[in-house]
Amino acid sequence: MSRKTFQHHMIREIHEQPKAIEATLAEERQQVVKVAEEIYNEKYEMVYITGSGTSYHAGLAGTFSLSLLTKLICSSIPASEFGVWLPSTIPRKALLIAISQSGESTDVLEAAKSALKRNMKIVAITNTPQSSLTKVADYTLLTHAGEELAVTATKTYTTQLTLLFMLTLELASLQRQGSEKIEELKKALTEAxxxxxxxxxxxxxxxxxxxxxxxxxxxxxxxxxxxxxxxxxxxxxxxxxxxxxxxxxxxxxxxxxxxxxxxxxxxxxxxxxxxxxxxxxxxxxxxxxxxxxxxxxxxxxxxxxxxxxxxxxxxxxxxxxxxxxxxxxxxxxxxxxxxxxxxxxxxxxxxxxxxxxx
Missing domain, CATH: 3.40.50.10490 (Glucose-6-phosphate isomerase like protein; domain 1)
Known part of the structure; x- marks a missing residue:
């Protein structure tokens, strides 16, 4: 549908979600596989997920999927609270997944800095290549949502979810080689x-x-x-x-x-x-x-x-x-x-x- 069909950006972006999810599934698959292999090979013991607002909610859903299907211990912390809530002693191998559609959120960037001080590796999930978040991250996963103009985020949320579920499945696949259940779930996600x-x-x-x-x-x-x-x-x-x-x-x-x-x-x-x-x-x-x-x-x-x-x-x-x-x-x-x-x-x-x- 053309942009002229819609009265507002928000409703247009809601309707763009099927294509945005399809693009994310197709165009980011190889990078997701690469990041999953790095996480698996590094034998991380703990994964923290952080974000603010909509991105934090995506992280909560991602925490659920990672906890259910992988052997990783996962915890979600709002970005503005990350430095305060992060335990004084964390596992030697800890990873932060930092989520920000813009890659410029002050709270998320501060959370990333707190993680770096603890020698944690960082996976950025963002809709913005070359953003500040990607520059401090060790790995980047991009949502292929296209520009989101409405302040009320919609398509960046569902594509963030898509990436988190893709990453969960690739990690689960590495941990449970040959699992029919994981292969079925991979196929099911393509129906999104x-x-x-x-x-x-x-x-x-x-x-x-x-x-x-x-x-x-x-x-x-x-x-x-x-x-x-x-x-x-x-x-x-x-x-x-x-x-x-x-x-x-x-x-x-x-x-x-x-x-x-x-x-x-x-x-x-x-x-x-x-x-x-x-x-x-x-x-x-x-x-x-x-x-x-x-x-x-x-x-x-x-x-x-x-x-x-x-x-x-x-x-x-x-x-x-x-x-x-x-x-x-x-x-x-x-x-x-x-x-x-x-x-x-x-x-x-x-x-x-x-x-x-x-």
């Missing part, structure tokens, strides 16, 4: 562009409808578990940035430990549920519905919510849960965009935000 496109086309009208239905609502809670805890945080961030509303993401059952006190009939709950989680969280779903909160489920199993008389957002079936943040964030990006339009705001340039935080 098609499935993101399907998620876009099947949900755009519904997310526009939700946006206008809730245009007078100024508080949202988003719940997600496993890798989609990161999705809940990122979805809440998009609503804050684009719509100027209070939105908070929680690990699903953590919502019961205090925040549930705040819900009422005017407080929508956006519940992110992969297929295998629905039965486990049915009690929590019933609880929020009984308190009168409007429920927006996002799941592969649309029919599972028919008892609650709500419209569910349907995600295409068959994509592995470990990669699911790539798909589950898409309806939330659309919801944030159309909520901004419904409120007569400019989603490309929130007045208090800048694309690069220095």
């Amino acid at each position: 562009p098609r499935l993101v496109n399907k998620t876009l086309t099947s949900n755009e009208n519904l997310m526009r409808e939700f946006a206008y239905n809730f245009k007078h609502v100024n508080c949202f809670f988003l719940l997600g578990s496993g890798p989609n805890y990161a999705t809940a945080l990122e979805g809440a961030l998009k609503l804050k940035e684009a719509c100027n509303v209070f939105a908070e993401g929680f690990a699903s059952r953590e919502f019961l430990h205090g925040p549930i006190q705040l819900i009422d009939g005017q407080t929508p709950i956006i519940f992110i549920l992969t297929k295998d989680e629905i039965e486990h969280f049915k009690g929590l779903i019933k609880t929020v519905v009984n308190f009168g909160a409007p429920l927006i489920p996002i799941s592969e199993e649309k029919q599972a919510f028919s008892d609650f008389s709500v419209k569910a957002v349907e995600i295409p079936e068959g994509f592995p849960k470990i990669f699911s943040p790539i798909l589950y964030i898409v309806p939330l990006q659309l919801f944030a965009y159309y909520s901004s339009i419904a409120r007569n705001l400019n989603p490309d340039k929130p007045e208090k935000l800048r694309k690069v935080v220095k």
Whole structure:
């Protein structure tokens, strides 16, 4: 589609995600293999992942995949806190994966400097070749998203996720030579562009409808578990940035430990549920519905919510849960965009935000 088709950069960039992911999968594969081999051969014991805002959320999802599929011990720390939280004693072989779409974020660069002082090697994940971050890094992985003009990041997020999942699979493949499971997951990840496109086309009208239905609502809670805890945080961030509303993401059952006190009939709950989680969280779903909160489920199993008389957002079936943040964030990006339009705001340039935080 041409740029003239779209009213704002944000919605254009949301629609560019299938091609951006496809380009990242194709054009960065050899470099990912090279970096994975270096990490494997150096026998790193610990991996820290850092970033700010959207990049930190990508890092959380990456921490989940690396912890689940590889033998590496992984930890995510927000970039602004990295120097404070980094233990005084770290393993001799420790690696930092530093994520920044611009490669110029002050907090991420400071985190990288803290890592260098500890003799840690650095992998940069960025959308900007020759940025400051790439110059301090030992290895660089590039998201092939193209220029992102909206302050509200979308396509750089899903391509960051793509790179982290690619790196996870290559490391897992080296550690488990000949594993059929890893080969199947590699094949499944190549389906991401098609499935993101399907998620876009099947949900755009519904997310526009939700946006206008809730245009007078100024508080949202988003719940997600496993890798989609990161999705809940990122979805809440998009609503804050684009719509100027209070939105908070929680690990699903953590919502019961205090925040549930705040819900009422005017407080929508956006519940992110992969297929295998629905039965486990049915009690929590019933609880929020009984308190009168409007429920927006996002799941592969649309029919599972028919008892609650709500419209569910349907995600295409068959994509592995470990990669699911790539798909589950898409309806939330659309919801944030159309909520901004419904409120007569400019989603490309929130007045208090800048694309690069220095």
